[in-house]
Amino acid sequence: MDPKIWLSSPHMGEHEFSFVKEAFDTNWIAPLGPNVDGFERDLAQFTGSKHVAALSSGTAAIHLALIMLGVKAGDEVLCQSFTFSATANPIVYQGATPVFIDSETDTWNMCPVLLEEAIKDRIKKGKKPKAIIPVHLYGMPAKMDRIMAIADRYEMPVIEDAAEALGSRLNGKAAGTFGQLGVLSFNGNKIITTSGGGALISNDDNLIDQARFLATQARDAAPHYQHSQIGYNYRISNISAGIGRGQMMVIDERVKQRRRVYETYVKNLSDFEGITFLIEPVNYKSNRWLTTILIDPIKSGGLTRETIRLILEKKNIEARPLWKPMHTQPVFENYPAYINGVSEALFEQGLCLPSGSNLNDQQLQKVIGLIKNTVSNAVNC
Numbered sequence: 001m002d003p004k005i006w007l008s009s010p011h012m013g014e015h016e017f018s019f020v021k022e023a024f025d026t027n028w029i030a031p032l033g034p035n036v037d038g039f040e041r042d043l044a045q046f047t048g049s050k051h052v053a054a055l056s057s058g059t060a061a062i063h064l065a066l067i068m069l070g071v072k073a074g075d076e077v078l079c080q081s082f083t084f085s086a087t088a089n090p091i092v093y094q095g096a097t098p099v100f101i102d103s104e105t106d107t108w109n110m111c112p113v114l115l116e117e118a119i120k121d122r123i124k125k126g127k128k129p130k131a132i133i134p135v136h137l138y139g140m141p142a143k144m145d146r147i148m149a150i151a152d153r154y155e156m157p158v159i160e161d162a163a164e165a166l167g168s169r170l171n172g173k174a175a176g177t178f179g180q181l182g183v184l185s186f187n188g189n190k191i192i193t194t195s196g197g198g199a200l201i202s203n204d205d206n207l208i209d210q211a212r213f214l215a216t217q218a219r220d221a222a223p224h225y226q227h228s229q230i231g232y233n234y235r236i237s238n239i240s241a242g243i244g245r246g247q248m249m250v251i252d253e254r255v256k257q258r259r260r261v262y263e264t265y266v267k268n269l270s271d272f273e274g275i276t277f278l279i280e281p282v283n284y285k286s287n288r289w290l291t292t293i294l295i296d297p298i299k300s301g302g303l304t305r306e307t308i309r310l311i312l313e314k315k316n317i318e319a320r321p322l323w324k325p326m327h328t329q330p331v332f333e334n335y336p337a338y339i340n341g342v343s344e345a346l347f348e349q350g351l352c353l354p355s356g357s358n359l360n361d362q363q364l365q366k367v368i369g370l371i372k373n374t375v376s377n378a379v380n381c
C-alpha cells in the first residue's frame, strides 16, 4: 500500500516538547499554570485581540459564547449553513433554534443579503434572533465589514467562528476580532494544534473573565465550594497549552507553508477546463488551511469531484468533499433556513485536497500528477 497522504496532519515545531517538559518538571499538570497564561498572551499578541481564554475545544468556546450572550431555550441564533456541525451543535445544547443562512460565492461564507432578509423575516414572525455566527471557512474570511454593519444596525451580537482561520486577515485585521467574541480551535487537523483545544478571544475583558469563571465550574469567591451558577469544565490543560506555545512560535511559518501548498496546486491545475479555485478578494488574506477545488462536470468532460476523490483514495491519499451544508443534514433539516443554492452547489462540486504544512514536494507532485492524469483522460474521451 502507498504511504498515507493526509488532508491535514499535526506538524510539530522544535519547542513544543520543552514547554511540556517544563510543565512536568514543575508539576504544573493542571488546567491552569504558566503555559496557559503564556499561550493566552501569545494568542492575544498574534491576533491583536485584547483578551483570550484558552479552553478545551472550539466547540466549548462556541458554547460559552452563547451562554454569555444569554442564549436560552426557545431563542433563535442565525448560523452559517456551510460549515462543520460543531458551529451549530452548541446552539442546540442551549435548547435554542439554529436558523441557517446560505453563502455567497466570493468567500463561500455567510451571505450578507440573506442575513438581512432572515433578520427582517424572523422579526416579522415575532422573534428577534439572539446572535449571529458567521464562519471563516477553510481560512477565507467572511465579509465581516458588511456582516458587522448589519449586526450593528439591528443591534445583534456576533460570534465569529474562526476555528479554521488563525492567521487569516481582512483589511489587515485578524479573523475572529470583528465580532463581540471570536472562536479558535486547536484540534489535531487545524493549522496549529494542541492535540485538542480552543479559545475565546474578545476586546471585552468582562466577557473573557466570565468565560474563565464558567469554564472552571463557576466557583464563587469563598474558601469552600460555593456556586450560584451552572459551571462547565472547559479549561485547557497546562500540558496542552505547552504544545500551543511551541506551535505559536511557528504560526507565521505554518501560514506561509499552507499558502505555498495552495499556490502549487493553482500553478499546476488551473489550466484545466472545469477546475477552479477559491480566489482571495482584494484585502482578504486566507491562511489557506485547506486548498479546495471545484470541478464542474459540464466543463471537465463529465468528470466529478467524486471520481477524483476515489482515484486519490485508491492511492491512499485523503481528499474530502466540502462541508455538507447544515440545512441538508438529517439532524438539522427541520430548522428554519434561508437558502440560495450556493452551499449545495459547492458541496456537489467541491473537494478539499491534502493541504498540510508538512507535505513535501514529492507528496504534492504525486497528488497533482494523479489529478492531472484523470482530468486529461476525461477531456480526451
Ligand SMILES: *Cc1c(COP(=O)(O)O)cnc(C)c1O
Pocket: 056, 057, 058, 059, 060, 083, 084, 086, 087, 135, 161, 163, 164, 184, 185, 186, 187, 197, 198
Ligand atoms: C474544528 C471546528 C470547530 C470545532 O472546534 P473543536 O476544537 O474541534 O471543538 C468549529 N467550527 C469549525 C468551522 C471547525 O472547523
